[in-house]
Amino acid sequence: MVQVSRLKVTALPPDARPRERLRTAGPAALGTTELLAVLLGTGSRGRGVLPMAEHLLSTFGSLQELSRAPVEEIDQVAGLGPAKAAALLAAFELGRRAQGGTGGDRTTIHSPAEAAALLAPRMATLDREHFRAILLNTKHEVLAVVEVAVGSLDSAPIHPREVFKEAVRRSAAAVILAHNHPSGDPEPSGDDIAITDRLRAAGQIVGIDVLDHLIIGHGRSVSLRERGLLPGR
Numbered sequence: 001m002v003q004v005s006r007l008k009v010t011a012l013p014p015d016a017r018p019r020e021r022l023r024t025a026g027p028a029a030l031g032t033t034e035l036l037a038v039l040l041g042t043g044s045r046g047r048g049v050l051p052m053a054e055h056l057l058s059t060f061g062s063l064q065e066l067s068r069a070p071v072e073e074i075d076q077v078a079g080l081g082p083a084k085a086a087a088l089l090a091a092f093e094l095g096r097r098a099q100g101g102t103g104g105d106r107t108t109i110h111s112p113a114e115a116a117a118l119l120a121p122r123m124a125t126l127d128r129e130h131f132r133a134i135l136l137n138t139k140h141e142v143l144a145v146v147e148v149a150v151g152s153l154d155s156a157p158i159h160p161r162e163v164f165k166e167a168v169r170r171s172a173a174a175v176i177l178a179h180n181h182p183s184g185d186p187e188p189s190g191d192d193i194a195i196t197d198r199l200r201a202a203g204q205i206v207g208i209d210v211l212d213h214l215i216i217g218h219g220r221s222v223s224l225r226e227r228g229l230l231p232g233r
């Protein structure tokens with residue numbers, strides 16, 4: 001059975017192999033399973049690399065769940081091995097850093113202006129309301145910028161569970177909340193202040209400090225902390 005599996009993998013014509021397709025057609029032309037196969041490189045005894053990639057996705061349910069899985073769960077996948085698990089973790093972390101604007105040296109947030117500089121270029125011109133959170137460690141270094149919710153033209157439904165789920169997973173010490181006003185006017189509403197109070201209280205329960213809530217408009221932003229509107233601070 002091992003020999004049959006290996007024959008199936010090597011029998012693929014060169015233009016059908018994921019690595020060759022990536023080189024000739026570009027990464028956008030590959031499916032999720034093929035991209036995972038490129039990362040894994042090789043299969044295991046009795047399982048080719050493409051079946052292994054398919055098994056990974058089916059085990060965790062989706063690429064998003066796989067990317068959020070702790071190393072202990074990934075290590076338990078039969079045949080994967082520590083080297084392949086490490087390659088997956090590194091790839092997912094690089095993707096998160098690219099999305100969050102962080103490089104090898106993490107960005108440190110010292111002020112509302114620095115937080116706004118990180119977020120405003122991507123959020124100021126969005127035509128729907130997006131709610132995001134900057135996750136920080138104890139040194140206020142950026143761990144990630146996560147999308148919490150996307151709403152309509154004038155609102156985004158927010159639940160504390162969604163705000164703090166990734167923060168808890170990444171052991172964040174603090175968060176800076178942010179959302180945009182598609183109208184372009186960043187003046188805070190009563191609802192903005194109320195949801196901030198609710199999220200600050202939820203953060204206290206899980207031990208994660210809500211440092212600020214930024215509202216981003218066209219060309220400027222408002223910090224609830226600077227306005228004295230961050231309850232409890």
